Amino acid sequence: MNRSSAWLAFAGLVLCSFASVQADIPPFRGGGPPRPQPRPVPNEPPPAGPQAEIEVTVDQAAAESRLEVPRRFVNAEAPLPNAVNERPSQVQTVAVGTSLSLGIVAAFLAWRRRSPRAVLAGAIVLALATVGAGLAMADLAPFPKENRPIVAWPAGMKVRVVVVPNGDKVRLVLGKADAGNAFGKERGFDVPTAPAAVPAKK
Amino acid sequence: MNGSSLAPPLARVRPTRVAAQADFRLTAALAGFAGVACLLAGSLPIGVSIVTVFLFAAPHNLFEARYMLARLPGRFGPLAGYFATGAAGVLLLVAGFALLPWLASWKDWGRDEWLLGAATWNTALALWIMLLCELRSRQRPVRDLRWVHPLGFLAIAGTWLWPQAWDLALVYLHPLVALWFLDRELGRNRAAWRGAYRRALALLPLLLAVLWLQLWDSPSLAGLDALTVRITNHAGADVLDNVSSHLLVATHVFLETLHYGVWLVAIPLVSFRTPPWDVAQVPLARRSLGWRRGLLIVLACTALVVVLFWAGFLADYPLTRDVYFTLAMVHVLAELPMLLRLL
Numbered sequence: 001m002n003r004s005s006a007w008l009a010f011a012g013l014v015l016c017s018f019a020s021v022q023a024d025i026p027p028f029r030g031g032g033p034p035r036p037q038p039r040p041v042p043n044e045p046p047p048a049g050p051q052a053e054i055e056v057t058v059d060q061a062a063a064e065s066r067l068e069v070p071r072r073f074v075n076a077e078a079p080l081p082n083a084v085n086e087r088p089s090q091v092q093t094v095a096v097g098t099s100l101s102l103g104i105v106a107a108f109l110a111w112r113r114r115s116p117r118a119v120l121a122g123a124i125v126l127a128l129a130t131v132g133a134g135l136a137m138a139d140l141a142p143f144p145k146e147n148r149p150i151v152a153w154p155a156g157m158k159v160r161v162v163v164v165p166n167g168d169k170v171r172l173v174l175g176k177a178d179a180g181n182a183f184g185k186e187r188g189f190d191v192p193t194a195p196a197a198v199p200a201k202k
Numbered sequence: 203m204n205g206s207s208l209a210p211p212l213a214r215v216r217p218t219r220v221a222a223q224a225d226f227r228l229t230a231a232l233a234g235f236a237g238v239a240c241l242l243a244g245s246l247p248i249g250v251s252i253v254t255v256f257l258f259a260a261p262h263n264l265f266e267a268r269y270m271l272a273r274l275p276g277r278f279g280p281l282a283g284y285f286a287t288g289a290a291g292v293l294l295l296v297a298g299f300a301l302l303p304w305l306a307s308w309k310d311w312g313r314d315e316w317l318l319g320a321a322t323w324n325t326a327l328a329l330w331i332m333l334l335c336e337l338r339s340r341q342r343p344v345r346d347l348r349w350v351h352p353l354g355f356l357a358i359a360g361t362w363l364w365p366q367a368w369d370l371a372l373v374y375l376h377p378l379v380a381l382w383f384l385d386r387e388l389g390r391n392r393a394a395w396r397g398a399y400r401r402a403l404a405l406l407p408l409l410l411a412v413l414w415l416q417l418w419d420s421p422s423l424a425g426l427d428a429l430t431v432r433i434t435n436h437a438g439a440d441v442l443d444n445v446s447s448h449l450l451v452a453t454h455v456f457l458e459t460l461h462y463g464v465w466l467v468a469i470p471l472v473s474f475r476t477p478p479w480d481v482a483q484v485p486l487a488r489r490s491l492g493w494r495r496g497l498l499i500v501l502a503c504t505a506l507v508v509v510l511f512w513a514g515f516l517a518d519y520p521l522t523r524d525v526y527f528t529l530a531m532v533h534v535l536a537e538l539p540m541l542l543r544l545l
Contacts, residue, residue, distance in 0.1 A: 063310060089314060095321065095362040103355030110352055117349040125352040 052170045062175040066160045070167035100129050225398045232402035235463060240409045243456035244416060247448060248423060251433050251455045252519070258462035259526055260511035263533050264504045265465050268478045270540055271497055276485030281543075284337045288539030291330040292532060298323050299531045317365045324361035324368045328354050331538060338542045345545050370438045374454065376534050377461035379541065381406075384464050386544045387472045395472070406460075413456060417449040428520045436527065 052073050107122030157178050242250050278285055302319050305311070311319070332354040335347035361368040381403060388396040423434055434440075437454040439447035470478065479501065481487040487494040514522035 089318075091318060092321070092362045095325070096359045099325075099355045099359035099362065103352050103359065106351040106355055110349055113346075113348065117346075121349040121352045125356050128356060 053168075054170045054172060056172045056174065058174045062173060064158060064160055065172070065174045065178040066162055068162055068164045068167070068171040068173060070170070071163050071165050072168075073170065074163055100125075104129055221394070225394075228395060228398035229401045232399060233405050236402065236405060236409055236460060239459040239463070240413055240456050243459060244413050244452045247451040247455050248430055248433055250459070251451060252429070254455065254459055254462060255523060255526070256512070256515045256519070258466060259530070260508040262462050262465040263530065264501070264508050265470060265478065266533050266537075267504050268501060269465075269469055269473060270536060271481070271486060271500070272473070272484045273540060273543070274486050276489055281341065284334070284341065284543075285539065287330075287333060287337060288536070291334070291539075292535045295323070295327055295330065295535055296529075296531050298326065300528050320365040320369060321362045324365060325358050327535075328358045328361070334539055334542055338545070347542070347545070366441045370441055372534070373436065373438065374457065376537075377457035379537050380461045380464040380469075383537070383541060383544070384468050384472065386541075387469060390473075392472050409456070410453065413452055414449060417446060417452055420446045420448045422447040423451060429523070432520055432523060 052070075103125045107125045110122040111119055159172070159178075274285070275281060302323060306316055306319065309315070332351055335350040335354075338345060339347045357368070385396070385399065385403075388399055422439070423430060434447040434451055437447065437450040439445075439450055442450060476483055479498075481494060481497045481501070484497060487497050511522060511526055514525070
C-alpha cells in the first residue's frame with residue numbers, strides 16, 4: 001500500500017466515524033422549512049396478558065432458588081435459559097475496551113512501520129473500532145432509569161429468574177437453604193418438597 | 203523441409219501438452235474427491251461423521267506428528283526460543299482446554315462463568331499466536347508478521363463479546379489450515395502440481411455454496427441420543443440455533459474429510475520421501491543415535507494411541523469422541539508454530 005492509499009484509507013475512516021457518531025443528531029436545517037417529523041406513537045398500556053398461577057416447591061438438590069416463568073407469560077423474545085445473553089458483563093466490557101485500545105495502539109505502531117499489510121490491518125481495526133464505538137453510543141440513554149426490583153425478596157435471598165419454553169404455571173423452586181429461611185413454617189408457608197409438590201392429574 | 207527441422211518445435215510442444223493433460227487430470231481428481239466428499243457429507247452427515255472420525259481422526263494425528271518431526275531443524279540454534287515458546291504454548295493451552303470442563307464441574311459454573319473461562323482461554327491463544335508472530339518476524343527468511351498484532355487485539359475483543367463464535371470459528375477454520383500446509387509443501391516439493399491444486403481449491407467455495415443452497419432450509423437432524431447431540435453441538439448447533447443442524451454438520455464433516463484427505467494422502471505423497479516409520483533422513487534423527495531412538499519411540503507411542511482410540515471407539519464411541527477432540531487440540535495448536543515457520 002503506497003502513501004496515497006494510506007491517506008485514502010484514513011479519509012474513509014474519518015467519513016465512516018463521522019457518519020456513525022452523528023447518527024442521532026438532527027441535521028442542521030439552516031433557514032429552510034422544517035422537515036416533516038414522524039407522528040409519535042401513542043404510549044398505550046400493554047394488552048392484558050394471561051393470568052398465571054404460582055406454585056412454590058422446594059428442591060433439596062437445588063443449589064440456588066429459581067423462578068421459572070413460562071415463555072408465554074413474558075415477552076416472546078425473552079431469552080431461554082440456554083440462549084445467549086446479549087448484555088455483556090462488566091468484565092467483558094473492560095476486556096473488550098482494553099483489547100480495542102491495544103488494537104488501536106498496535107495499529108498506530110503498524111502505521112509507523114508502514115508495512116503494507118500492517119497499514120491494512122491497522123485500517124481495519126480503526127474502522128471497526130470507530131464504527132463500533134459510534135454504533136454503541138447511538139442508543140445509549142443519557143440517564144439510566146432506576147432499576148427497581150419487581151418482587152421484594154427476603155433479605156439475603158437470591159432467586160434466579162429463568163424463562164422456560166413450556167408450561168402454564170409460574171414455579172418458584174426454592175433451594176434447601178432458602179426454604180428454611182424465607183418461606184419456612186415461621187412465615188406460615190407450608191411448602192411441599194419436590195416432586196411431591198406436583199399433584200398427580202386425574 | 204526435412205524432418206530434422208520439425209523436431210525442435212515438436213519437442214517443445216509435446217511435453218507442454220502432456221503436462222497440461224496431467225495438470226487437468228490432477229485437477230479433476232482433486233475436484234472429484236472434494237465433490238464426492240461434499241455429496242456424502244450433505245447426504246449422510248451423521249453417518250459420514252461417525253465413520254470418518256472412527257477411521258481417520260486418530261491416524262491423521264500420527265501422520266501429522268511424523269510430518270512435523272521431519273520439518274523440525276536438526277539443531278535449533280537461534281530458533282530455540284521460538285520453538286520453546288511454541289511447545290510451551292501448546293502444552294499450557296491444551297492443559298487449560300482440558301481443565302476448563304473439569305473446573306466448571308467442580309465449581310458448578312453457570313453459563314456466565316463458562317463464557318468467562320472460554321474467553322480467557324481464547325485470549326491466551328490469541329496472545330500466544332501474536333507472540334509467535336513477533337518472534338517469527340525476527341527470524342530468517344524475513345517475514346514481517348507484526349501486522350497480525352492489531353488484528354489479534356481485535357480478535358480478543360471479539361472473543362470477549364462472542365466467545366462461542368470464536369470457538370466455532372476455530373472448529374471451522376482448523377480444517378482449512380491443512381490446505382494451506384499442502385499449498386506450501388507443493389511449492390516446496392512439487393511445484394508442477396501447485397497450479398492444478400490451486401484450481402481445484404478454487405472450487406471449494408463453489409462446493410460450499412452448493413451445499414448451503416441445498417441445505418439452508420433443511421430440517422434439523424433428528425435424534426436426541428448422546429452421539430447425535432455431541433456431533434451437532436460440535437458443529438455449532440447449540441450456538442447457531444437458527445441454522446439447520448443438518449447444514450452445520452454437513453459443512454463441518456465436508457471440511458474435516460478434506461482435512462483428513464490432506465494429512466493422510468496428499469502430504470505423505472508430496473512430502474514424505476521415505477516410509478513414515480523410516481526416520482533416518484529426519485534432521486533431528488541425524489543428530490545422534492539417541493535422538494533417532496527417541497523419535498522412533500515417539501512415533502511408536504503415537505501409533506499405540508491410534509490403536510487405543512480405535513479400541514475406544516468400538517467400546518464407547520461418544521466418550522472416546524470427547525476424549526479424542528480434547529487431545530486433538532494438541533495438533534490443532536502445534537500446527538500454528540509450524541505453519542508460521544513455513545511462511
